[in-house]
Amino acid sequence: MTLAPETTNTEHRLVGTGHVGEGADRYDRLRATGSVFKVAEPDREYWVVLDHDLVRQCLQDATTFSSSVISPLNPEPPFAMIPIQLDPPEHTQWKMLLARYFSPRQMEALRPGLEARCRELIADIKARGECDLLHDFALKFPTAAFLELMGLPLDQLPTFLEWEKQITTPDDKGGFDEERQVGAMFAVVGYFAEEISRRRNAGTHTDDLLSDMLTWEIDGVPAPDDALINCCVLLFLAGLDTVTSTLAFSWHHLATHAADRAHVAATVARGEATDGIVEELLRYYAVPEVGRKVTRDVELDGHLLRAGDLVVFPLVTANRDGSFLADADRVVLDRAQAAPHLTFGAGPHRCVGSHLARIELNIALVEWHRELPDYVVPEGVEVSSYWGNIHGMYDLPLQVVDGADR
Amino acid sequence: VKVTVDRSVCQGHAQCNAAAPDVYEVDDLGYVELLHGEVPVDLEADARLGASACPERALRLLD
Numbered sequence: 001m002t003l004a005p006e007t008t009n010t011e012h013r014l015v016g017t018g019h020v021g022e023g024a025d026r027y028d029r030l031r032a033t034g035s036v037f038k039v040a041e042p043d044r045e046y047w048v049v050l051d052h053d054l055v056r057q058c059l060q061d062a063t064t065f066s067s068s069v070i071s072p073l074n075p076e077p078p079f080a081m082i083p084i085q086l087d088p089p090e091h092t093q094w095k096m097l098l099a100r101y102f103s104p105r106q107m108e109a110l111r112p113g114l115e116a117r118c119r120e121l122i123a124d125i126k127a128r129g130e131c132d133l134l135h136d137f138a139l140k141f142p143t144a145a146f147l148e149l150m151g152l153p154l155d156q157l158p159t160f161l162e163w164e165k166q167i168t169t170p171d172d173k174g175g176f177d178e179e180r181q182v183g184a185m186f187a188v189v190g191y192f193a194e195e196i197s198r199r200r201n202a203g204t205h206t207d208d209l210l211s212d213m214l215t216w217e218i219d220g221v222p223a224p225d226d227a228l229i230n231c232c233v234l235l236f237l238a239g240l241d242t243v244t245s246t247l248a249f250s251w252h253h254l255a256t257h258a259a260d261r262a263h264v265a266a267t268v269a270r271g272e273a274t275d276g277i278v279e280e281l282l283r284y285y286a287v288p289e290v291g292r293k294v295t296r297d298v299e300l301d302g303h304l305l306r307a308g309d310l311v312v313f314p315l316v317t318a319n320r321d322g323s324f325l326a327d328a329d330r331v332v333l334d335r336a337q338a339a340p341h342l343t344f345g346a347g348p349h350r351c352v353g354s355h356l357a358r359i360e361l362n363i364a365l366v367e368w369h370r371e372l373p374d375y376v377v378p379e380g381v382e383v384s385s386y387w388g389n390i391h392g393m394y395d396l397p398l399q400v401v402d403g404a405d406r
Numbered sequence: 407v408k409v410t411v412d413r414s415v416c417q418g419h420a421q422c423n424a425a426a427p428d429v430y431e432v433d434d435l436g437y438v439e440l441l442h443g444e445v446p447v448d449l450e451a452d453a454r455l456g457a458s459a460c461p462e463r464a465l466r467l468l469d
Binding site: 096100337340341347350355 | 415417418419420421423424425432434435436455458459460461462463
């Protein structure tokens with residue numbers, strides 16, 4: 001086997017800011033010229049894999065593509081988040097324990113609480129006739145849902161929102177401040193350490209995920225508190241900014257595409273299911289960039305990846321690959337069937353919270369459009385976004401258009 | 407038509423069930439359970455729809 005000499009891309013940057021579409025578009029432009037790239041930034045080197053089939057196959061091969069490193073931004077993670085940074089077979093027991101709490105059936109039981117929380121937020125926005133989607137809705141809704149699921153008091157919401165911001169958002173200059181990020185992560189670790197120890201000492205069992213976690217066994221022995229804390233940190237990180245950013249990109253799309261907005265409003269007004277709409281928005285605006293560490297030399301589409309190399313899989317561009325789906329490069333809300341996208345990953349590390357994300361997005365879409373079918377980004381407002389491990393927005397001002405103005 | 411599932415590949419996305427609930431059930435963890443050994447003729451289209459919804463490509467139809 002002879003491989004062509006490797007050309008290194010020195011232009012690409014994992015972290016940056018720009019207009020809303022750019023985080024994904026820059027990968028789509030790269031994918032038009034190849035499926036696998038080697039990138040050398042001043043501070044880090046990694047591979048980028050862009051082809052839909054290749055991304056799926058690599059993520060399914062957890063033996064070759066290890067989750068011990070899930071981002072080139074953190075090549076030496078300060079601690080292993082459980083279970084996302086464990087490899088099988090250790091990973092499997094945790095995943096099975098968690099899957100029971102996040103199954104489609106279990107999620108339906110959460111529906112009434114989620115709907116009530118969503119309606120409160122929307123009533124407040126309706127009364128004002130305008131909002132910042134991020135701060136008034138997209139950050140609050142999934143975070144409140146997380147607190148409720150875990151059995152944590154809702155008055156912790158502002159604290160959690162601040163930690164979430166410090167961990168996931170680039171600093172004001174669009175740079176990546178590892179010190180700030182790791183500091184906030186340790187604050188979250190400290191919070192859960194205290195809460196777990198408080199519950200152990202109180203000896204009472206409440207009906208929520210966190211209390212149930214205290215009874216979990218791994219390999220037949222009680223799961224150690226350190227591991228449980230790490231698992232809590234993961235649930236916090238994985239479930240919040242992802243849904244927040246998906247809400248932001250979805251609402252930005254709808255606010256700037258009148259026909260799609262009208263389609264959603266009409267679907268909701270007819271009382272029809274919104275699952276297909278949610279799947280298409282999830283596909284087109286996939287926000288995570290998933291990383292892996294290569295465990296053995298492996299060839300990918302004519303490129304030789306060496307053991308120890310880091311790889312990034314930008315899921316959004318895999319989802320827009322025309323070889324996997326017709327009209328993949330645009331949003332089509334009424335597709336005959338939902339595309340089998342990779343927004344929740346593939347393989348053993350498939351997002352365990354996918355069904356929670358789906359029900360949250362469906363509820364948000366229905367409850368919002370029932371009350372606020374028409375809305376726009378105010379004239380003259382430039383919305384910008386950032387990208388890195390997660391693509392997101394700093395803020396998204398929206399102006400409600402009421403019936404009389406239409 | 408007959409459906410086969412590769413258990414080592416199914417990861418509980420549950421999209422087969424979302425697309426075709428009369429052919430694909432999911433268990434308490436969200437993993438697929440096939441409702442028919444041999445899919446009835448009137449559900450063949452559903453069976454194909456559900457199989458093509460799988461992001462892992464874990465489902466195969468054998469004619």
